[in-house]
Amino acid sequence: MECIAGLDPGRDKCGFAVLQRDGKVLWQKVIETKALEREVRAAQEKYGFTRLIEGNGTTSKEAHARLTRALPELIINVVDEYRTTDLAKKAYWRAKPPRGWRRLIPVTMQVPPEPVDDFVAVILATRYIKENYHE
Template structure:
């Protein structure tokens, strides 16, 4: 069985982090300040012995360099349209209630940041391709 995957969705102010088992089960997910990325990711990756992947979008070069300075190998992966997929995943996990049930989900905006769910999508795509 392959190792777990720690996925990172880097951003200027905040980053999404998700740790998934090799079978795709979510073990951990969080949205953390960018300043805390290296510490949080290192704790999760070390505890699980995970491979680390990172979306290749906003600030990925700086975030990758920060992780590599901490001694971790990082693989960049394509994050095209993952925010849209994360929004869909949010509404699957937390179905709309009240009047929002009648609004097409594609028109709804999640009430919280979905950076952690973007990381989940990145990890699932990586695992599916592995």
């Protein structure tokens, strides 16, 4: 099945994910921005995606330029990432519910203990899939 990648670029770290076209998440990770090209190339070799959906936020233009130089065959679609961080926090708590005393505090009052950039990447790719693949 065809795969698609999602990228939430940032100054020091990026959220990165690979999904099947049916929306199933195959892999997601927070990567270092300095390793962007290497990480994307390795994932592309493993999963065979030809399209990457990139959020238009922090350092998007720089990430786009770097990937275009390193992987000229990769199709990159830049999309609006409005409200994805809020959605990613909710997705994080669904995937990793609070434990111990933290479960007593509403998750809306908590900050995830780790970056959620990879969840943003999943959301960006999922949005693109829903808007462009009507099966």
